[in-house]
Amino acid sequence: MTQTFSHRTPRSWLKISIDLPAALTDTVAGFLAELTGSGTEYADADPGRSRVTGYLAGEPAASGEALGRLRLFLDELQGVFPELEGAAVETSTLAEEDWNAQWKQHFRPFAISPRLVIKPTWEPFVWQGPDPAPMVIEMDPGLAFGTGHHESTRLVLRLVEELFSAGQPFPQRVLDVGTGTGILAMGCGLLGAGRVLALDNDPDAVAAAADNIRHNRLEQVVSAAHTPVEELAAAGETFSLVLANITHDVLTLLAPHLARLLAPGGTLVLAGLLAGEQVSSISATFQALGLKPIVQHTDGEWAGVALARPVES
Numbered sequence: 001m002t003q004t005f006s007h008r009t010p011r012s013w014l015k016i017s018i019d020l021p022a023a024l025t026d027t028v029a030g031f032l033a034e035l036t037g038s039g040t041e042y043a044d045a046d047p048g049r050s051r052v053t054g055y056l057a058g059e060p061a062a063s064g065e066a067l068g069r070l071r072l073f074l075d076e077l078q079g080v081f082p083e084l085e086g087a088a089v090e091t092s093t094l095a096e097e098d099w100n101a102q103w104k105q106h107f108r109p110f111a112i113s114p115r116l117v118i119k120p121t122w123e124p125f126v127w128q129g130p131d132p133a134p135m136v137i138e139m140d141p142g143l144a145f146g147t148g149h150h151e152s153t154r155l156v157l158r159l160v161e162e163l164f165s166a167g168q169p170f171p172q173r174v175l176d177v178g179t180g181t182g183i184l185a186m187g188c189g190l191l192g193a194g195r196v197l198a199l200d201n202d203p204d205a206v207a208a209a210a211d212n213i214r215h216n217r218l219e220q221v222v223s224a225a226h227t228p229v230e231e232l233a234a235a236g237e238t239f240s241l242v243l244a245n246i247t248h249d250v251l252t253l254l255a256p257h258l259a260r261l262l263a264p265g266g267t268l269v270l271a272g273l274l275a276g277e278q279v280s281s282i283s284a285t286f287q288a289l290g291l292k293p294i295v296q297h298t299d300g301e302w303a304g305v306a307l308a309r310p311v312e313s
Helices: 022-036 060-080 096-106 151-163 183-191 203-215 229-234 248-261 277-287
Strands: 012-021 041-044 049-057 088-095 110-113 116-120 135-139 173-177 195-199 222-225 239-245 262-274 292-299 302-308
Touching: 012 022, 012 060, 022 041, 022 049, 022 060, 022 262, 060 088, 110 151, 110 183, 116 183, 135 183, 135 203, 151 183, 151 239, 151 262, 151 292, 151 302, 173 183, 173 248, 183 195, 183 203, 183 222, 183 239, 195 203, 203 222, 229 248, 239 248, 248 262, 248 277, 262 277, 277 292, 277 302
Parallel strands: 116 135, 173 195, 173 239, 195 222, 239 262
Antiparallel strands: 012 049, 012 088, 041 049, 110 116, 262 302, 292 302
8 A cells, every 4th residue: 555654844955957068977966966965866968968966955045055165166167177167057946745746756666786675655566587586675755865776875785785695694783874764774674683773863864764664564673763873872882783874074073973883893884975085085084993994886976885893802
């Protein structure tokens, strides 16, 4: 039966689209992703040109500062790449009801990893492959972001499945920081975790995650909460696997707390990072806190990295 979750009065989004030379797509899309805190969309425009779109939460009146930063960035970039001159920035307001209707048209069942399929509550899924049927997470994002389509989500699950497969016991105490709709937390619950705590500082995300957890009958294993990471770390809690799919700046701020929450011998998986400089920076930050990078993967412009805390002697 189709299920709809609703947690608050819908808000507005500012849709920001930039027409630019195709060679600068990744550079501008990376900045726009940092600016909005969400993924970006690409589309081919005229030959040799591309159109990048991002969505900024909040009322248009409060978006002036962000747009000012974007235009300053484009002006500075034009100083290095003169061909950027004339890049058009278009904005429009999108009501959340319209946003939900738009992504529902395109949200179909898909494999987020070899062992996991994500399906919306309103779509059927019948497995027809020759291999064993994958585990299915059925969900409705509600008014929180996170359908699992973004590269960073896939990167986290790819790293987790690679690290804990082929007979490797799955970590029993797992923490998912910035859970959004709960996809990563539920995935760990299905893959074999004993207990998973899913945290988010957005009450709407916590509500959406809790609804999705109940809908998938995982409440005996996975729970969603609004507890601040700092409070959890101060209480002396530790986890054998910690996931954090957030932005580089937030990961840097949370680094001391995330490191403290990781048990000796535990694994920390980070994503939401742009490949290259951001990965190098965040790896150095956690190495200074006693963690050791063990594996890294990229998907397009995005990267995920796993680090381990050595077992204390």
